[in-house]
Amino acid sequence: MQQDLQPLIEHLIELRNRLVRAALAILVVFLILFNWRGELYHLLASPLLAALPAGSHMIATDVTSSFFVPLKVTGMVAFLIALPYCLYQGWAFVAPGLYQHEKRLVMPLLISSVLLFVVGMIFAYFLVFPVVFGFMAKATPEGVAMMTDIDKYLSFVLGMFLAFGVTFETPVVVMVLVRMGLVSVEKLREIRSYVIVGAFVIAAIVTPPDVLSQVMLAVPLWLLYEVGVVLAAWLMVPKPADTERA
Template sequence: MTDELAGEETFISHLVELRDRLVKASIGIAIACGVLMLWPGPAEIYDLLAAPMLASLPAGSRMIATGVVAPFLVPMKVTLAIAFIVALPWVFYQLWAFVAPGLYAHEKRLVMPLVISSSVLFVLGVAFCYFFVFGRVFHFIAAFAPSSIAVTPDIENYLDFVMSMCLAFGATFEVPVVVVILVRMGLVSIEKLKSIRPYAIVGAFVIAAIVTPPDVVSQLALALPMCLLFELGLWVAPIFERATRAPEEAA
């Protein structure tokens, strides 16, 4: 009975700790959102997000809002999404602080680099999508629009498209982290991953075809970095595996 009570108390303490970490992560996102609300402001942030689309439209064209509250809600959603990206290192740190007490010393040496690299890679994926992919994709699509069509995208549809693309590229850039975790946990060996390299390349193009628009530019822009990042994971995984071995494993 005593052991059962101790187990229940431990479980409850873990739930309380998880709640506190979630609250702290939410506070970090709220602070980042508040700062962005003050400067540069939701309208300016949305204008920056819409710049790649506006650059591909005919001169004088603008985007439209078909919803009554869309001019207010869409910039607010964009600001909240940017605030989450800005606060991502803090969110990952709270996750690390929650799991760290249950890890061995050699395992903690793995977690912090993964937290940092996950944040950096996700931001790099979003930045790659914004600065490199959007302009080429929108110009490619606009080139196929007949002259009888007035291209005036709706801001809500544009937001959904942009968020899905940024999420896809951000998640794709986490491939090296996934490879490192799989190898370190012993689920897959480096040799096995190297042997399935052709299947990984095919899978990258299949995923790109599913999550991107039906054009060659965006599919290649997602599939090629995914293949390169898979190779990066194969190169980095042995380094992490050796650096985070337990003393008995090293012996």
């Protein structure tokens, strides 16, 4: 019985060590960035600050917001910077148990998923935020001062980052579904019209109520779906399984 438990215990110890390494990497980056927490938040808030009317500014309605909100932003940036190392630790833990053909599939999907998520965040920051905040500033009724709470702004930005990051994962999701045999490329092409409608419905739910920002989410979602279908037809053709271990 003890011999049966030994491999499990060794795997758990290895998992703990790799989780600790990943956490330490995030902590080290966080400590390095700590002195620039104010600048990092200002960088995150720049799209809104640029759209605010002259004389307007952001506010902190909670006593601790002015300290903890920049701290949260710094933690988020530290996580993004340390993410490649964290993913490496996860890959080093699971890779020995994968077949060679699984490694050839998982690694490109993992790298592309991270890159596409980051591209989605960049798209939201540089293209969507200026449009959304500009619309909100112009829609503010006369006599009303637009002064957003920094904590609520952070929650809004993180939600938008998540929405656009997940949206840009569409090609990966499509290829995985085809590779697993859950859906065929022909079926994906048949339901194209439903996907377009669904894209606009999703955009209407997760974005502010201006048409332009909804279009800026729905159109990329649809185009990325088309990219996923093309890539699935080209790259993800089922092949005989390579059962040879690395």
